[in-house]
Amino acid sequence: MHVEEQFTPKTWPEAPEKATLEGKNKFLGFWFFLGGETVLFASFFATYLALKDKVPKQGDLVSTDLFELPLAFIMTMVLLTSSITSVYAMYHMKNYHFKKMQAWLLITVLLGLTFLGFEIYEFYHYTHGLGFGYTHSAFSSAFYTLVGFHGGHVVFGLGWITALMVRNSKRGLSLYNAPKFYIASLYWHFIDVVWVFIFTVVYLMGMV
Amino acid sequence: MSSIAQKSGFGATVWDFMTTVDHKKIAILYLAAGGFFFLLGGIEAMIIRIQLFVPDSGFVSAGLFNEMLTMHGVTMIFLAAMPILIGFMNLVMPLQIGARDVAFPFLNSLGFWLFFFGGLLLNLSWFLGGAPDAGWTSYASLSLNSQTHGIDFYALGLQISGFGTLMGGINFLVTIINMRAPGMTYMRMPMFTWTTFVASALILFAFPPLTVGLFLLTFDRMFGANFFNVAAGGNTIIWEHFFWIFGHPEVYILILPAFGLFSEIFSTFSRKRLFGYSSMVFATVLIGFLGFMVWAHHMFTVGLGNIANAIFAVASFAIGVPTGIKIFNWLFTMWGGNIKFTTPMLYAAAFIPSFVMGGVTGIMVATAPADYQFHDTYFVVAHFHYVIVGGVVLAILAATHFYWPKAFGTMLNETLGKITFVLFVVGFHLTFFIQHFLGLMGMPRRIATYLPGQGLDTGNLISSIGAILMALGVIVLLINIVMTSVKNVKVGNDPWGDGRTLEWALPSPPPFYNFKQLPFVRGIDTYWIEKMEGREGITPAEPLGDIHMPNGSILPVFISFGFFVAAFGCIYRTEQPWGLAVLIIGLVIAFGSMLLRSLKDDHGFHIPKSELMSDKDKGVRA
Numbered sequence: 001m002h003v004e005e006q007f008t009p010k011t012w013p014e015a016p017e018k019a020t021l022e023g024k025n026k027f028l029g030f031w032f033f034l035g036g037e038t039v040l041f042a043s044f045f046a047t048y049l050a051l052k053d054k055v056p057k058q059g060d061l062v063s064t065d066l067f068e069l070p071l072a073f074i075m076t077m078v079l080l081t082s083s084i085t086s087v088y089a090m091y092h093m094k095n096y097h098f099k100k101m102q103a104w105l106l107i108t109v110l111l112g113l114t115f116l117g118f119e120i121y122e123f124y125h126y127t128h129g130l131g132f133g134y135t136h137s138a139f140s141s142a143f144y145t146l147v148g149f150h151g152g153h154v155v156f157g158l159g160w161i162t163a164l165m166v167r168n169s170k171r172g173l174s175l176y177n178a179p180k181f182y183i184a185s186l187y188w189h190f191i192d193v194v195w196v197f198i199f200t201v202v203y204l205m206g207m208v
Numbered sequence: 209m210s211s212i213a214q215k216s217g218f219g220a221t222v223w224d225f226m227t228t229v230d231h232k233k234i235a236i237l238y239l240a241a242g243g244f245f246f247l248l249g250g251i252e253a254m255i256i257r258i259q260l261f262v263p264d265s266g267f268v269s270a271g272l273f274n275e276m277l278t279m280h281g282v283t284m285i286f287l288a289a290m291p292i293l294i295g296f297m298n299l300v301m302p303l304q305i306g307a308r309d310v311a312f313p314f315l316n317s318l319g320f321w322l323f324f325f326g327g328l329l330l331n332l333s334w335f336l337g338g339a340p341d342a343g344w345t346s347y348a349s350l351s352l353n354s355q356t357h358g359i360d361f362y363a364l365g366l367q368i369s370g371f372g373t374l375m376g377g378i379n380f381l382v383t384i385i386n387m388r389a390p391g392m393t394y395m396r397m398p399m400f401t402w403t404t405f406v407a408s409a410l411i412l413f414a415f416p417p418l419t420v421g422l423f424l425l426t427f428d429r430m431f432g433a434n435f436f437n438v439a440a441g442g443n444t445i446i447w448e449h450f451f452w453i454f455g456h457p458e459v460y461i462l463i464l465p466a467f468g469l470f471s472e473i474f475s476t477f478s479r480k481r482l483f484g485y486s487s488m489v490f491a492t493v494l495i496g497f498l499g500f501m502v503w504a505h506h507m508f509t510v511g512l513g514n515i516a517n518a519i520f521a522v523a524s525f526a527i528g529v530p531t532g533i534k535i536f537n538w539l540f541t542m543w544g545g546n547i548k549f550t551t552p553m554l555y556a557a558a559f560i561p562s563f564v565m566g567g568v569t570g571i572m573v574a575t576a577p578a579d580y581q582f583h584d585t586y587f588v589v590a591h592f593h594y595v596i597v598g599g600v601v602l603a604i605l606a607a608t609h610f611y612w613p614k615a616f617g618t619m620l621n622e623t624l625g626k627i628t629f630v631l632f633v634v635g636f637h638l639t640f641f642i643q644h645f646l647g648l649m650g651m652p653r654r655i656a657t658y659l660p661g662q663g664l665d666t667g668n669l670i671s672s673i674g675a676i677l678m679a680l681g682v683i684v685l686l687i688n689i690v691m692t693s694v695k696n697v698k699v700g701n702d703p704w705g706d707g708r709t710l711e712w713a714l715p716s717p718p719p720f721y722n723f724k725q726l727p728f729v730r731g732i733d734t735y736w737i738e739k740m741e742g743r744e745g746i747t748p749a750e751p752l753g754d755i756h757m758p759n760g761s762i763l764p765v766f767i768s769f770g771f772f773v774a775a776f777g778c779i780y781r782t783e784q785p786w787g788l789a790v791l792i793i794g795l796v797i798a799f800g801s802m803l804l805r806s807l808k809d810d811h812g813f814h815i816p817k818s819e820l821m822s823d824k825d826k827g828v829r830a
Binding site: 028135137163167 | 311312374378379381382385386387412413415416417419420421423424427428431432433434435437439440441442443446450453803806807809811
């Protein structure tokens with residue numbers, strides 16, 4: 001199969017993301033990359049757990065003073081939903097429905113932006129409302145670094161998916177761009193999985 | 209010739225190397241840049257040894273001495289040994305598995321340029337107020353209090369070059385899994401390919417902890433974070449853990465490819481199949497696995513407790529088992545072989561006793577109670593130089609002679625090669641053997657000077673004389689390289705005459721598409737099998753057809769340059785009014801170039817069959 005070949009829904013291959021050698025390489029390489037990213041986040045989690053509630057003096061802000069579960073819950077639901085919508089997008093990609101794929105990707109991006117908005121609000125509230133700045137304590141540094149790195153990944157993912165959507169909007173699916181869409185969605189799922197751990201380790205365990 | 213217009217002249221050559229995505233040219237870039245940093249690290253080592261030549265020496269100040277020993281370690285590990293090994297991986301591994309290139313040629317080029325600009329950034333610190341001075345380990349308690357910008361250059365320089373290494377690791381993993389020629393099963397892969405595979409997996413999982421550690425250090429020093437600031441609730445041990453969770457696998461990232469290179473050399477010049485091939489594979493994988501379980505043996509004296517120390521001590525001993533398997537396999541490869549003592553084989557033979565000595569002291573320092581005596585003395589310095597120089601550097605020197613014809617099409621002079629060998633190996637043992645005893649007599653590591661009459665004078669004198677011999681050996685190698693390049697006598701496919709694996713079935717240097725027809729692999733040492741059956745080339749696995757090749761690109765240079773610029777902005781952000789602007793400009797260059805790469809289609813090009821047919825003596829023929 002050839003990257004510049006024209007397809008119909010009938011001739012479109014079963015696994016378009018792996019139909020070319022380039023696609024196969026991207027698919028495998030990206031899984032390895034996510035393996036490395038897992039170790040990266042594991043290291044940030046370890047740092048956070050080691051420095052949780054470690055503050056200069058008694059009475060400084062610790063986790064029980066900060067987190068509010070309703071906000072964390074809404075953020076989790078928004079991000080989890082965006083993962084499902086990206087699955088729908090990939091479903092349509094595999095069925096050669098370019099327009100539907102673009103629509104579901106757009107919804108994914110909008111949900112991601114909503115999540116990001118909540119996160120910015122949360123950080124603003126902590127820093128300006130409660131005076132819990134990045135340099136406040138070892139705990140604050142660890143918290144903002146872990147959650148902030150995740151937020152940075154969300155920003156990168158949103159930019160990535162948007163760039164793909166805009167670039168390919170006029171020309172539809174091909175074996176050249178199908179692997180690109182596919183690994184962008186893999187990345188988005190990964191961000192989601194990391195958030196599940198952040199929700200558990202930072203927010204749920206921070207309430208007790 | 210080829211469908212690409214060949215321009216000549218210096219500018220065209222530079223442009224070609226800046227935009228190349230050919231794994232063989234990238235290998236040459238890695239070898240050249242790594243070789244340059246190797247000389248730089250060697251000069252730093254010489255300054256250390258000159259300072260310690262006599263007691264009470266004032267050759268360099270104590271502060272400058274700290275910078276020298278820090279940069280010696282950082283340069284040799286990150287900018288010399290690893291890039292040179294990655295250079296050999298790039299040069300040889302795709303040829304060994306019968307591939308036309310690596311899986312991600314663009315990323316390959318990006319990996320090199322990130323390493324290069326990271327190394328450049330690190331070394332510019334010499335001219336910008338002072339180099340890093342907290343040792344190559346940069347323990348946070350020291351590095352947070354370092355007054356110059358040196359540690360900032362350390363953190364960001366290693367960060368940038370580390371990204372490059374990570375990309376190289378992923379690239380090699382995918383290449384080996386997806387791009388093997390027909391018939392090249394996992395258990396037919398040459399040993400160097402296997403060790404590249406395992407070392408790449410180690411890179412993938414060991415570099416992210418370093419990335420995180422360096423981020424934390426960067427944030428503490430440049431953005432006011434408190435990870436290591438005990439007064440604000442921080443903990444300096446976190447750095448030590450991250451550094452060694454990376455740092456110990458790093459030792460195996462270096463030594464496993466060295467093992468692979470020696471395996472190739474042993475079987476080539478013993479003219480025998482590698483003894484115990486499957487146990488070699490098993491031992492390699494096991495060393496890679498255990499390499500992640502032993503990091504705390506660098507931290508026995510931190511106070512982690514007896515149970516932790518005991519577990520890590522036993523795990524460290526366990527690594528001796530697969531390593532021993534390898535040592536015996538090499539001995540049995542030579543046993544009964546028809547041995548030819550060429551320069552690479554001499555290094556291989558010297559490697560076994562040298563490395564075993566490093567292994568024995570390794571068991572000694574891994575014994576937790578005894579380590580309280582050895583810790584931070586010259587005994588440890590002697591130990592790790594025995595494994596790194598006696599293992600990795602000897603492998604690099606051996607491979608330089610062994611693979612020089614494959615990279616450049618001409619052979620290094622054997623006589624000069626043997627002179628280098630004698631000078632270097634004698635000098636090496638003279639330098640480091642005596643340091644065991646200096647350490648046992650109580651000489652601390654990283655000390656800028658010592659007093660006369662404490663029993664340390666003679667030992668240090670001998671050690672410094674040895675260092676001079678090593679330097680002479682390297683100078684002879686440089687003369688050899690210049691002479692060989694000037695003479696430039698071209699050689700054929702298999703200049704050693706005993707090549708066993710696919711790289712020797714190709715011309716030296718190979719055409720840019722490597723294999724005209726992908727080879728069909730019939731067993732371990734497939735080229736040897738074909739030779740023994742009286743064939744001239746390798747059985748092809750496909751008919752002659754168009755070959756698809758990737759396009760070159762300048763973007764990797766721009767992406768890396770962007771991060772390089774951003775690092776300056778980051779370092780001077782709080783002091784200089786232009787700092788923040790430079791940081792932003794650098795990131796815009798880097799991410800803008802990435803976006804450009806993503807948006808611009810790059811389908812590569814095809815070499816038409818007709819052109820390959822007229823290209824008579826290149827590539828594999830049936």
